[in-house]
Amino acid sequence: MKGKHGRSFCYLVCINILDGFITYWGIQYGWIEEANPLMRAVFKWIHLFS
Known part of the structure; x- marks a missing residue:
C-alpha cells in the first residue's frame, strides 16, 4: 500500500x-x-483446555 492510507492502515x-x-x-x-x-x-472456555 502506498501513500497516506497505507501508513494509516499499518499504524492501525x-x-x-x-x-x-x-x-x-x-x-x-x-x-x-x-x-x-x-x-x-x-476466554473462560479456552482456559478449560489449558
Missing part, C-alpha cells in the same frame, strides 16, 4: 496487535477483567 494494525497482547497479558495476570460478556465466556 500495529496498535491493534499491541492492544491484543496487552489485553491478553492483563487478563492472564489478573490486572484487568474482560467487560464484554461474549469475550469473557470465550
Whole structure:
C-alpha cells in the first residue's frame, strides 16, 4: 500500500496487535477483567483446555 492510507492502515494494525497482547497479558495476570460478556465466556472456555 502506498501513500497516506497505507501508513494509516499499518499504524492501525500495529496498535491493534499491541492492544491484543496487552489485553491478553492483563487478563492472564489478573490486572484487568474482560467487560464484554461474549469475550469473557470465550476466554473462560479456552482456559478449560489449558
